[in-house]
Amino acid sequence: xxxxxxxxxxxxxSVATVSRVLNGTAKVSDEAKNAxxxxxxALGFYLNAxxxxxxxxxxxxxxxxxxxxxxxxxxxxxxxCEEVAHSNExxxxxxxxxxxxxxxxxxxxxxxxxxxxxLVVHALAxxxxxxxxxxxxxxxxxxxNRVLPGFEDRCVNINNFRGMYLxxxxxxxxxxxxxxxxxxxxxxxxxxxxxxxxxQALLDHGCEVNENLILKVSPSLEGGTTAAHKLxxxxxxxxxxxxxxxxxxxxxxxxxxxxxxxxxxxxxVIGFDNLFLSSCxxxxxxxxxxxxxxxxxxxxxxxxxxxxxxxxxxxxFETKLIWRKSVRDLEK
Amino acid sequence: xxxxxxxxxxxxxSVATVSRVLNGTAKVSDEAKNAxxxxxxALGFYLNAxxxxxxxxxxxxxxxxxxxxxxxxxxxxxxxCEEVAHSNExxxxxxxxxxxxxxxxxxxxxxxxxxxxxLVVHALAxxxxxxxxxxxxxxxxxxxNRVLPGFEDRCVNINNFRGMYLxxxxxxxxxxxxxxxxxxxxxxxxxxxxxxxxxQALLDHGCEVNENLILKVSPSLEGGTTAAHKLxxxxxxxxxxxxxxxxxxxxxxxxxxxxxxxxxxxxxVIGFDNLFLSSCxxxxxxxxxxxxxxxxxxxxxxxxxxxxxxxxxxxxFETKLIWRKSVRDLEK
DNA sequence: GGTAATCATGTAAACGTTTACATAAATTAT
DNA sequence: ATAATTTATGTAAACGTTTACATGATTACC
Numbered sequence: 001x002x003x004x005x006x007x008x009x010x011x012x013x014s015v016a017t018v019s020r021v022l023n024g025t026a027k028v029s030d031e032a033k034n035a036x037x038x039x040x041x042a043l044g045f046y047l048n049a050x051x052x053x054x055x056x057x058x059x060x061x062x063x064x065x066x067x068x069x070x071x072x073x074x075x076x077x078x079x080x081c082e083e084v085a086h087s088n089e090x091x092x093x094x095x096x097x098x099x100x101x102x103x104x105x106x107x108x109x110x111x112x113x114x115x116x117x118x119l120v121v122h123a124l125a126x127x128x129x130x131x132x133x134x135x136x137x138x139x140x141x142x143x144x145n146r147v148l149p150g151f152e153d154r155c156v157n158i159n160n161f162r163g164m165y166l167x168x169x170x171x172x173x174x175x176x177x178x179x180x181x182x183x184x185x186x187x188x189x190x191x192x193x194x195x196x197x198x199x200q201a202l203l204d205h206g207c208e209v210n211e212n213l214i215l216k217v218s219p220s221l222e223g224g225t226t227a228a229h230k231l232x233x234x235x236x237x238x239x240x241x242x243x244x245x246x247x248x249x250x251x252x253x254x255x256x257x258x259x260x261x262x263x264x265x266x267x268x269v270i271g272f273d274n275l276f277l278s279s280c281x282x283x284x285x286x287x288x289x290x291x292x293x294x295x296x297x298x299x300x301x302x303x304x305x306x307x308x309x310x311x312x313x314x315x316x317f318e319t320k321l322i323w324r325k326s327v328r329d330l331e332k
Numbered sequence: 333x334x335x336x337x338x339x340x341x342x343x344x345x346s347v348a349t350v351s352r353v354l355n356g357t358a359k360v361s362d363e364a365k366n367a368x369x370x371x372x373x374a375l376g377f378y379l380n381a382x383x384x385x386x387x388x389x390x391x392x393x394x395x396x397x398x399x400x401x402x403x404x405x406x407x408x409x410x411x412x413c414e415e416v417a418h419s420n421e422x423x424x425x426x427x428x429x430x431x432x433x434x435x436x437x438x439x440x441x442x443x444x445x446x447x448x449x450x451l452v453v454h455a456l457a458x459x460x461x462x463x464x465x466x467x468x469x470x471x472x473x474x475x476x477n478r479v480l481p482g483f484e485d486r487c488v489n490i491n492n493f494r495g496m497y498l499x500x501x502x503x504x505x506x507x508x509x510x511x512x513x514x515x516x517x518x519x520x521x522x523x524x525x526x527x528x529x530x531x532q533a534l535l536d537h538g539c540e541v542n543e544n545l546i547l548k549v550s551p552s553l554e555g556g557t558t559a560a561h562k563l564x565x566x567x568x569x570x571x572x573x574x575x576x577x578x579x580x581x582x583x584x585x586x587x588x589x590x591x592x593x594x595x596x597x598x599x600x601v602i603g604f605d606n607l608f609l610s611s612c613x614x615x616x617x618x619x620x621x622x623x624x625x626x627x628x629x630x631x632x633x634x635x636x637x638x639x640x641x642x643x644x645x646x647x648x649f650e651t652k653l654i655w656r657k658s659v660r661d662l663e664k
Numbered sequence: 665g666g667t668a669a670t671c672a673t674g675t676a677a678a679c680g681t682t683t684a685c686a687t688a689a690a691t692t693a694t
Numbered sequence: 695a696t697a698a699t700t701t702a703t704g705t706a707a708a709c710g711t712t713t714a715c716a717t718g719a720t721t722a723c724c
Contacts, residue, residue, distance in 0.1 A: 051710035282614035383680035
């Protein structure tokens with residue numbers, strides 16, 4: 001592959017001039033500029049980003065770690081990160097952690113190696129203590145969907161408690177008093193927070209908490225299928241079910257439909273996240289927005305700002321109810 | 333940030349020894365090795381991947397360009413690419429093209445700058461001529477979902493014609509003779525191939541092609557909604573509708589459900605791709621698999637192999653019918 | 665017309681690694 | 695005991711850029 005020296009030779013100028021033309025960092029005569037551009041084109045030359053990063057001590061790369069890109073939730077998040085990166089002339093380095101500590105650690109280390117000019121990390125499995133070390137050493141590192149004590153201002157997340165309190169309260173306000181809950185089995189703060197929101201809403205409205213109706217499954221379609229079957233063993237003990245996320249709700253509804261159980265006539269279902277698929281379900285899923293796109297955006301902006309030693313204040317991330325058709329008003 | 337020199341100084345060895353310990357490229361005495369590891373840890377040192385890539389003329393990065401990561405289709409693809417990357421000790425650089433020529437070009441150039449050790453490109457908008465230049469200059473570049481004449485062995489794709497022929501034939505075999513088609517409006521080979529498959533299946537079975545029933549919309553939920561409304565203006569002219577992809581089918585079904593039109597009793601719907609959401613729809617969507625995960629995997633493997641001047645033969649990528657419940661057998 | 669300021673360009677050091685080659689010490693063979 | 699081999703380590707050049715500094719040419723000023 002051609003180097004800047006080859007270009008310089010062909011254009012009959014010095015390497016500095018070539019660099020200046022290519023980066024627009026200083027004025028160059030039109031004559032020289034044209035010669036350089038011509039030579040660049042003739043040789044099919046592309047600046048070597050590695051050499052440049054080395055010389056400039058600054059890379060064009062922003063690093064992102066997520067659990068799994070194919071999960072629509074993270075898909076949306078990565079998309080937002082990439083858009084911010086793009087408008088800042090950067091490009092995304094993406095790693096997946098798959099909820100495994102080893103993968104997450106390897107990913108973080110790899111991203112650090114690449115001297116990213118920004119780092120957004122969604123890591124569930126790495127212990128707080130280790131994360132704290134990283135956060136201390138790399139002050140531009142930003143966490144998403146996890147709150148690390150002492151680093152709250154670099155943690156981007158929603159109020160999960162409030163969000164799930166809201167969905168549960170919605171069910172209660174529609175006359176439901178016996179409400180099941182399908183939780184995520186991941187060891188992750190979200191899960192506890194949401195479950196607590198559910199419990200608190202029940203308590204605040206004088207509803208009984210029935211531990212038989214609280215399930216823990218993998219927060220995926222498969223998990224939802226399992227949960228649906230288990231839940232049906234207690235069919236008469238509830239009129240509604242709140243879910244940790246939309247994927248679970250979708251799987252639940254699919255099983256119910258298959259068994260001839262009508263949603264919402266017989267069982268009401270409420271989700272969490274407002275994934276794009278939720279509106280296509282039949283009936284369309286009532287759920288709560290999880291503004292992951294906005295979070296991805298601000299996490300990236302924050303990290304970039306910190307990297308450049310600039311001030312940046314995170315906004316509040318709001319959840320709000322999306323009323324569709326999967327919840328029945330029992331009082332009508 | 334600490335450099336290898338700092339480590340060498342602290343460990344009282346030469347930089348070469350440090351490099352050897354960190355890379356395991358040559359035997360080092362236990363004494364020296366421990367000193368190095370200790371120093372590395374004490375300084376919180378991470379090898380600079382840019383400097384290494386420069387010195388080794390070989391990066392740890394694999395580049396991928398897709399339209400949009402949040403599209404579940406590409407999410408699955410990127411996930412596969414990342415897995416291959418990961419098991420080859422590499423990491424993914426991801427760019428999005430959004431079907432825009434300018435973005436696609438910028439993305440490709442940026443990936444090339446980074447001297448990726450593998451390059452998988454899904455670019456719709458860049459003209460054949462330009463793509464051919466790239467493919468010629470970078471013999472490890474692999475295309476996905478597009479066939480470029482002269483570079484067939486570096487183009488990973490399914491037989492779209494056959495796939496859509498299959499879905500249409502399925503409808504016909506179930507007694508449908510008046511079949512609508514919702515196509516993608518993107519200027520992309522897939523779209524034409526699939527549409528031709530649909531047309532040919534009709535012709536081969538003596539069904540009439542009704543141009544009123546062939547729609548072109550953006551292949552998204554929004555597009556599907558538009559299409560559904562347009563199609564309903566010709567409600568009595570068809571009994572089934574084949575769709576360019578599952579997202580369109582899902583949106584169609586949502587509109588039908590909203591209007592009280594029963595699928596499959598009144599209208600049968602068939603999709604394409606077998607996205608994860610398809611099985612959650614109500615009724616579950618009959619569709620055809622599009623093995624995008626396998627394609628992502630082999631595209632990445634191929635590119636890596638080519639980069640390393642190794643032989644690699646692509647397999648055939650099969651589509652197959654997934655029979656669910658969105659198609660009614662009119663003959664029963 | 666002489667000095668000062670500006671401008672375009674070039675030279676060379678630096679960025680942080682890897683690695684070919686050199687060297688000294690330790691081991692083995694004779 | 696000496697020579698030959700092996701082993702562990704160090705030295706320094708290379709990778710392809712950017713950029714501080716130097717330089718000579720041009721322009722501006724009084």
